[in-house]
Amino acid sequence: MTTTPNPAAEAIRAAGLRVTAPRQAVYDALAADRAHPDAEQITAAARALLGRVSQQAVYDVLAAFERADLVRCIDPAGSPAARYELQTHDNHHHLVCTSCRRIVDVECGADTVPCMHPSADHGFALEATEVVYWGRCPQCQESGEEDSPTTRPKENP
Known part of the structure; x- marks a missing residue:
């Protein structure tokens, strides 16, 4: 049986993190939205994929992704909220x-x-x-x- 590669799971695993449903949903939300979404927008997208995920879980995933260098936080002066993008180096x-x-x-x-x-x-x-x-x-x-x-x-x- 051949399985289809899951880019989110592969990237998360390659960064040394455990693959979980919230992490995959946040990664997929960022991959689908190149407009630099904020945490609330990412949470809404993750909820659309999972059904339920807390705002705190999304913040925790984003923090873990930042530490693992999977995402980049963009926080321009005067912005009401930090924005995120997948780290492309x-x-x-x-x-x-x-x-x-x-x-x-x-x-x-x-x-x-x-x-x-x-x-x-x-x-x-x-x-x-x-x-x-x-x-x-x-x-x-x-x-x-x-x-x-x-x-x-x-x-x-």
Whole structure:
């Protein structure tokens, strides 16, 4: 009997974690939603797959996935909630709409990692750079939607 490979179970197992139904559901929810969902959205998707799962179980799974480097938490300044994506270990950053808070992946403009270099590394062995670009998405520009002063990032002095 041949079994169909389960990408969620394989990834979870490869990260050194035990495969459980909530972990598979959270992984599948993230794989299906590339729009950087928050924990509430992930919980709703996991519930649609499992029927029942607590919000706390989803937070626990997300924390375990972060420790195992399966997911990346994106928490732009001023965002009402942290957002998540499957960790792809690629060289990308994020665009965040200052009006609707939509997050979009954007490839780094350089071929090397990290793709930005500080003026001094203070002895650190640099591995990655996190960049967030802020602006208004095409839909908000078209609709005339204004930036929200409570969610706009603070400018550097």
